[in-house]
Structures are given as structure tokens and as C-alpha cells.
């Protein structure tokens with residue numbers, strides 16, 4: 085159950101609310117950038133590409149290039165966590181289950197910290213002896229955004245805090261906030277003004293931020309992401325990795341999506357997602373469904389009567405939604421739906437209307 089992902093629920097031809105990737109393919113400009121590198125595939129990926137990618141990511145987050153470890157998706161970062169040799173890892177739930185699975189498969193002792201609704205993070209719930217803590221922000225599947233200060237309160241001497249920010253680039257700052265904080269300089273150290281509560285800009289010896297490029301850029305099939313952290317911690321994560329861990333196209337995608345124009349485009353995505361989410365919450369709530377709010381991610385957590393039956397009825401109508409009972413702390417009546425625009429939400433609402441009553 086820990087390895088269940090929405091992709092198995094969205095069979096070909098279904099309207100997909102189960103997977104959180106935005107769109108079905110990368111934007112045309114990004115496909116062109118990648119296509120232009122196809123002729124380079126006869127050569128090994130160059131160290132110049134690797135450096136250019138780390139420089140670009142570092143500039144995007146206000147870090148230095150040696151604080152960047154390029155990854156084949158955030159998932160590769162989870163698989164590396166056992167190399168930190170934690171004595172006890174605490175995983176905050178309900179949350180994405182891959183980090184827990186990677187740790188358990190490496191025989192790392194894992195304790196679950198299960199937050200009750202409304203899923204507010206309380207750092208005192210984490211056992212003091214945990215020397216590795218993994219938390220998602222915003223959290224899949226609750227769509228909760230924990231305050232950066234609360235995440236920082238997880239830090240302890242001898243402990244590493246890993247923040248899965250796979251969806252941080254999909255979170256929009258409330259209108260006006262980014263401008264004000266930048267102008268006043270009031271944003272606490274380590275906070276990126278326009279990605280609320282992100283700690284990607286925080287240089288600290290005990291914090292690792294994992295980022296994914298697969299959702300916003302529809303690059304799930306290419307596998308692209310990176311870790312941000314202290315150079316010595318990143319070196320421990322990367323120990324034993326094969327030479328040329330990322331291919332030329334992965335490196336090109338990382339370079340392209342870190343450029344200022346791409347970052348600006350991702351900020352626009354985030355604002356569109358926020359508007360779509362508000363509209364979707366209104367429509368789902370009007371149907372009498374329990375939508376967990378406040379929601380900040382590109383997905384919504386629902387609690388419905390008889391989730392398994394509803395999921396089947398929606399599937400019979402060609403609509404895939406994500407079961408959420410595979411997330412520790414949630415049950416069969418929890419479902420997760422991706423935030424989509426009106427053209428896709430219309431058929432979802434019609435199908436829900438037919439399936440619920």
C-alpha cells in the first residue's frame with residue numbers, strides 16, 4: 085500500500101483527477117529545448133551541463149552551486165535518505181509514502197507521527213530521539229501548507245529535517261504579499277517571497293529541501309528534481325551513486341526550468357491553480373461534499389460517504405480519482421482530486437451528481 089500511486093488509477097482514456105501532474109505534456113518551448121539536445125545523445129552528459137544546471141538552480145533559489153544535488157526526480161532523493169544512517173526516522177503523516185518506504189526498505193527504524201484533522205503540525209509530537217524528520221510542504225494529500233517557522237521548530241542538534249517541497253512551485257502567494265514582503269525586507273531568512281513557506285533558500289547544515297520538476301512541467305516521464313542542502317550532507321546522500329547519474333535531457337530540463345522566464349511561468353501556473361482551486365472548492369462544497377480547507381496545493385482532499393463505491397461509480401463514468409486510504413491516518417472515505425480547470429471539472433461535477441444521488 086505504501087507504493088500505491090495515482091497513476092495506476094488513471095487508466096488510458098479516463099479523465100484524470102488521480103495524478104497531480106499539470107497537463108499531459110511539457111509546454112512546447114520546453115519540448116523544443118529538449119528536442120534540440122537529441123543530437124547530443126551520442127556523447128556522455130558533460131560536466132559542463134551538470135555545472136550549468138547546478139548554477140541555474142542555485143541562482144533560482146539564492147543558493148550556491150555546491151548546495152545543489154541534481155536528482156532523477158524527488159523520488160531519487162528519498163531513496164538516498166538511508167545513506168544518512170539515521171537511528172530513528174520520523175515521518176509526518178498523512179503524507180506521500182515513498183520516503184517511509186525507502187527508509188523501511190533499508191531497515192531504518194521509522195516512527196509515524198500522524199496528525200489529526202485539521203493536520204496542523206505540532207513539532208512536539210516528534211520524538212526527541214528522531215535524528216531524521218521528513219515532512220511534506222505543501223503536504224500531499226491534505227493540501228496543507230505548514231508555516232516555515234513551524235517546520236524550523238522541528239530542528240534539533242543532531243537531527244536532519246527533510247522537507248519534501250515537490251509541490252512548492254504550485255503554491256501562490258496571496259496577492260500583494262510577495263510585493264510587500266520584498267519591499268519591506270520583512271521576509272525571514274530562508275523564505276522565498278513568492279513561494280510561501282518554502283525553505284528552499286535557507287542555507288543550513290541540518291535542512292534538506294527536495295524539489296520536483298515533474299508536476300508543474302509535466303516531466304514525470306523524464307525524472308527531474310534536485311536536493312538543496314549543505315555540501316557535506318549532499319555528499320553523503322550522493323555517496324555510491326553511479327557516474328553520469330542524470331542524462332543530457334534531464335540536465336537540459338533542469339537548466340531550462342530554472343531560468344527566470346520559466347520561474348515566472350511557474351508563478352503564473354500557481355496563480356491559475358489557486359483560482360481553479362477556489363472555483364472547484366465552491367462547486368464540490370455546493371454538492372454537499374466535505375473538502376478539506378484551507379487548501380494550498382494543486383489537489384484537494386475530500387471526505388465522502390462510501391469512498392470505495394463513489395470511486396468505482398466515477399471510474400465507471402470514465403473519471404479517475406485517487407484513493408487516499410493508502411496515506412497513513414486516512415481512511416476509505418478519503419479521496420484526493422487534482423485541481424483542474426472548468427472544462428475538466430464540469431464532467432467531474434456531472435459524474436458526482438449522478439454517482440452521489
Ligand SMILES: Cc1ncc(COP(=O)(O)O)c(C=O)c1O
Pocket residue numbers: 156157158159160180220223224248250251295296297298304307308309
Ligand atoms: C509529495 C510528493 N513528493 C515527491 C513526489 C515524487 O516526485 P518526482 O516525480 O520528482 O520523483 C511525488 C509524486 O507523486 C509527490 O506527490
